Amino acid sequence: MIDLLLTKNDLSFWFRHRMAALRRLRKCPSTGIVISHLHTSSRASAKQHYKMLVLGGGSGGITMSARMKRMMGAENVAVVEPSEMHYYQPIWTLVGAGAKSVASSGRPTASIGSNYSIQTVEKTWKALQNFKEGNAVFSFPNTPVKCAGAPQKIMYLSDAFLRKTGKRAKANVIYNTSLPVLFGIKKYADSLWEVVKRRDLQVNLRHNLIEVRADKQEAVFENLDKPGETKVFEYEMLHVTPPMGPHSVVKGSPLADEAGWLDVNKDTLQHNKYPNVFGIGDCTNLPTAKTAAAVAAQSAILNRTISKILKNEKPDKKYDGYTSCPLVTSYNTVILAEFDYNGQPLETFPINQAKERRSMYHMKADVMPHLYWHGLLRGLWGGPGPYRKLFHLGMK
Numbered sequence: 001m002i003d004l005l006l007t008k009n010d011l012s013f014w015f016r017h018r019m020a021a022l023r024r025l026r027k028c029p030s031t032g033i034v035i036s037h038l039h040t041s042s043r044a045s046a047k048q049h050y051k052m053l054v055l056g057g058g059s060g061g062i063t064m065s066a067r068m069k070r071m072m073g074a075e076n077v078a079v080v081e082p083s084e085m086h087y088y089q090p091i092w093t094l095v096g097a098g099a100k101s102v103a104s105s106g107r108p109t110a111s112i113g114s115n116y117s118i119q120t121v122e123k124t125w126k127a128l129q130n131f132k133e134g135n136a137v138f139s140f141p142n143t144p145v146k147c148a149g150a151p152q153k154i155m156y157l158s159d160a161f162l163r164k165t166g167k168r169a170k171a172n173v174i175y176n177t178s179l180p181v182l183f184g185i186k187k188y189a190d191s192l193w194e195v196v197k198r199r200d201l202q203v204n205l206r207h208n209l210i211e212v213r214a215d216k217q218e219a220v221f222e223n224l225d226k227p228g229e230t231k232v233f234e235y236e237m238l239h240v241t242p243p244m245g246p247h248s249v250v251k252g253s254p255l256a257d258e259a260g261w262l263d264v265n266k267d268t269l270q271h272n273k274y275p276n277v278f279g280i281g282d283c284t285n286l287p288t289a290k291t292a293a294a295v296a297a298q299s300a301i302l303n304r305t306i307s308k309i310l311k312n313e314k315p316d317k318k319y320d321g322y323t324s325c326p327l328v329t330s331y332n333t334v335i336l337a338e339f340d341y342n343g344q345p346l347e348t349f350p351i352n353q354a355k356e357r358r359s360m361y362h363m364k365a366d367v368m369p370h371l372y373w374h375g376l377l378r379g380l381w382g383g384p385g386p387y388r389k390l391f392h393l394g395m396k
């Protein structure tokens with residue numbers, strides 16, 4: 001989940017310390033940026049100094065390297081990323097529900113048990129197809145997670161699938177969440193409660209998964225309001241959203257805040273202590289939901305921040321916390337949640353986005369993957385802010 005660490009003039013202290021671990025450096029054929037893979041021989045480095053070092057080739061890291069290449073030339077940028085493959089994770093909700101193939105979600109990094117992991121996302125679809133009768137249980141852990149809507153999206157899709165295949169009458173669909181609310185933004189939570197009631201989905205708030213007894217097909221949840229009190233749910237199918245946290249490389253380092261996240265300024269994305277370090281995406285302590293849409297909006301601001309700092313000027317544009325969560329409620333409907341740091345809806349389109357819509361499903365399933373691979377990762381998409389202003393005649 002590390003997305004980005006950058007240095008202005010020289011290699012960071014970070015990179016120097018990490019050189020011993022670098023085994024291979026190679027150039028990406030399409031961008032010319034050097035990509036180094038950790039944990040692979042000691043044939044190190046084409047070059048020991050880069051003006052800009054990007055640590056992590058997630059959505060934020062790749063997006064910023066594309067932007068930095070434009071700003072300072074490919075020969076001045078290096079990316080450190082251990083994985084050979086990059087995945088478009090927002091589509092895994094639809095892979096888990098059989099609406100998209102897993103192959104469509106991955107590409108080699110160098111060219112550019114659950115829905116939350118590539119090893120298990122196809123298991124969800126198998127479990128759904130094999131479902132006969134009983135409880136289908138979906139969990140949300142007691143930690144921050146990537147895209148906080150995803151744990152319930154797969155529940156809505158599973159419900160839709162069970163209805164489509166005539167198995168719903170024999171199923172209880174249960175969503176056990178650690179949170180005290182169904183969704184953090186009231187406008188969208190109100191709509192989701194309507195969906196849940198209409199489709200007879202059971203929601204248990206403040207329920208945290210603490211044990212899975214796979215041999216007995218039992219999941220044990222703790223009531224967070226009454227610590228120590230547990231409840232066992234038998235399951236025919238269990239979709240687990242794993243607990244998540246800061247990366248160990250950042251956590252405990254001088255770069256982290258107390259909770260272990262990269263400690264950056266919430267307006268400019270510059271590190272709060274080290275002015276030549278910047279952050280974007282999941283690794284940061286920005287108080288907003290961790291999504292690709294957030295990365296998009298952050299990348300435009302961070303690009304501006306870095307270009308100003310390189311000219312010895314003050315950063316002038318502020319990140320408003322924009323993030324978005326396309327809440328997939330069936331195989332053809334989406335509620336498009338968009339909001340800012342204050343939890344205020346910040347909707348792109350001049351329509352009520354809290355309503356379930358087909359148009360938004362097509363945007364999520366068919367438009368977004370293109371925007372991601374060809375817009376965001378090439379540093380050409382900085383979020384929908386300009387379109388929002390246009391659609392609302394400059395009023396938002």
Ligand code: UQ1
Nearest residue numbers: 090292293296324348368372376384
């Ligand atoms: C977005 O910018 C983005 O990043 C590419 C997503 O991630 C895949 C999204 O899901 C959404 C909704 C946006 C916002 C874009 C529009 C057009 C509302």
